[in-house]
Amino acid sequence: MSPKLAPSVKLNNGKKMPIHGLGTWKSKPGEVTQAVKDAIACGYRHLDCALVYGNEAEVGVAIKAKIEDGTVKREDLFITSKLWNTFHSKSLVVPTLKESLTNLGLDYLDLYLIHWPMGYKEGGEKFPTNADGTTAFSDVDYIEAWQGLEDALSQGLVHSIGVSNFNKDQIERVLSSGNIVPVTNQIECHPYLNQKKLIDWCRTKNIYITAYSPLGSPDRPWAKPEDPLLLEEPKLVAIAEKYKRTPAQIAIRYQVQRDVIVIPKSVTKSRIESNLQVFDFKLSSEDMKTIDSFDCNGRALHLDWVKEHKYWPFNTEF
Numbered sequence: 001m002s003p004k005l006a007p008s009v010k011l012n013n014g015k016k017m018p019i020h021g022l023g024t025w026k027s028k029p030g031e032v033t034q035a036v037k038d039a040i041a042c043g044y045r046h047l048d049c050a051l052v053y054g055n056e057a058e059v060g061v062a063i064k065a066k067i068e069d070g071t072v073k074r075e076d077l078f079i080t081s082k083l084w085n086t087f088h089s090k091s092l093v094v095p096t097l098k099e100s101l102t103n104l105g106l107d108y109l110d111l112y113l114i115h116w117p118m119g120y121k122e123g124g125e126k127f128p129t130n131a132d133g134t135t136a137f138s139d140v141d142y143i144e145a146w147q148g149l150e151d152a153l154s155q156g157l158v159h160s161i162g163v164s165n166f167n168k169d170q171i172e173r174v175l176s177s178g179n180i181v182p183v184t185n186q187i188e189c190h191p192y193l194n195q196k197k198l199i200d201w202c203r204t205k206n207i208y209i210t211a212y213s214p215l216g217s218p219d220r221p222w223a224k225p226e227d228p229l230l231l232e233e234p235k236l237v238a239i240a241e242k243y244k245r246t247p248a249q250i251a252i253r254y255q256v257q258r259d260v261i262v263i264p265k266s267v268t269k270s271r272i273e274s275n276l277q278v279f280d281f282k283l284s285s286e287d288m289k290t291i292d293s294f295d296c297n298g299r300a301l302h303l304d305w306v307k308e309h310k311y312w313p314f315n316t317e318f
Contacts, residue, residue: 003043006279009261011183012206015160017111018078019256020276021046023212023265025053026219035267036062040071042273048186048212048263049104050082050115051096052126056103064105079106080186082115082164083149086122088140093148097157112149112158113186116165116303117142117311135306142170142311143177150180162186164210167313168201175205186210188217189260190251191291192230192298197318199260210261215248217300233294239287246274253278254291 006020022039024032024047032055036047040062047063049056063079066072081100083093097112121128121136128136142163149161163174164186174182185202189195189211199209216230217223230236231247240247248264252275255262264275283291299314306312 003041004276004279005043005045006276009208009259011160011208012181013160013183015110015183017160017184017208017261018046019259019261020044020252020278021048021078021080021261021263022272023048023263024055024059025050025212025265027053027055027265027267029055029058031267033058033062035269035272037065038269039272040066040077043276044272045072045076046078046080046263048080048210049100050084051100051103052082052084052115056081056100060103060105074106078110079104080111080113081109082113083145084126085116085118085120086124086126086128086138088114088119088138088142088145089122090144090148090151092122093145094152094155094157097152101157108156109158111160111162111183112152113162113164113184114142114145114149114166117163117170117313118306118309119145119311135309137306137309139310142166143173146174146178150178153180160184162207165313167316168198168318169316170311170313171202171205171207181205182207184208184210184261186212188213188299188301189255190214190216190230191233191236191254191294192216192228192296193300194292194295195318196292196295199258201318208261210263211255212263213300214255214262214264215251216298220300223300227300228298230294235290235294239283239290242287243281243283245281248275249278250283250291253281253283254288257283257288
C-alpha cells in the first residue's frame with residue numbers, strides 16, 4: 001500500500017510545494033540519514049535543509065538510498081536549502097548553493113532561501129567572532145544576496161527562491177529591488193508566536209509562509225528550565241485528548257488549517273510517522289480560536305546576541 005502523501009500548495013511561480021515536510025535543524029550526525037529514510041518511506045516528500053546545519057551530506061545519503069531502492073524519483077521530492085549569513089556577497093551565492101548541491105548529491109534544489117537577513121563576516125568561520133567573543137558582522141546588504149539567488153534561478157540550479165526570518169519591511173525592500181517575488185518566507189511560527197500579522201501581510205503579496213519550530217523548539221540549545229513548553233500547554237493537551245491525537249499533531253494541524261507550510265523536525269521514527277498523520281481530521285473553528293489565543297509573542301529563536309546588527313529582523317512589529 002503506498003503511503004498517504006501531504007497535499008501541495010501552489011506557489012506564486014506556479015510550482016507546487018508539499019504543505020508538510022521534515023525539518024532537519026539540530027538533527028545530529030549519525031541520526032539524520034535514518035530519519036530522512038524513515039520520513040521518505042512513510043510518505044514525506046518535502047525536506048528542509050541548510051548548509052549551516054552541517055548534516056546535508058547525510059541527508060544526501062538518505063535521498064540517494066530512497067531513489068535507488070525505487071521508493072521515489074528525484075522529481076517526487078521537494079528539497080530546500082538555505083544561504084548562510086557568511087555568504088551574502090553576490091559572488092558567493094552560486095558557489096555556496098553548489099556546495100549544498102554537492103553535499104545533497106543533487107543537480108538542482110526546489111527552493112533556496114536567504115537563511116537570515118543579517119550578514120556575518122565573510123571568508124572564514126560560519127560563526128565568526130570578534131576579539132571580545134561577539135559575532136563579527138558584515139555590512140553586505142541582503143539585497144545583494146537576493147541578486148545572487150536570482151542568478152542561481154536563471155542558471156537552473158534552483159526552481160524557486162525565497163527568504164527566511166525576514167520582517168515585512170525587509171521583504172518590501174526585496175520586492176522593490178529585485179525582479180522576482182519570493183515564493184515563501186520561512187519563519188518561526190507556533191501557537192505561542194502565531195505570526196498572524198506577518199502571514200496576512202505576506203498573503204497580500206502572494207508569498208506563502210513556512211512555519212519552522214511549529215512545536216515550539218523545546219530542544220533549542222538555549223532553552224531555560226522555566227520556559228513554557230508548548231506541547232504541555234493544558235488547553236492544547238485538552239484539545240489533543242478531544243480529537244484522540246497527540247499535542248504535536250494538533251500544533252501541526254493548526255498550521256495546515258491556516259494554509260501555512262509546516263516543517264516539524266524529529267529523528268524518532270514513531271514521531272516522524274505520527275507528525276504526518278494530520279490530514280484525516282479537522283479542528284473546529286472554536287478550537288482554532290482557542291489555539292490562536294495562546295499567542296504571547298513567545299519567540300524561541302530570537303537571536304538576541306546579534307540584535308546590534310542593522311538587519312536584525314525582530315525590532316519591528318512584524
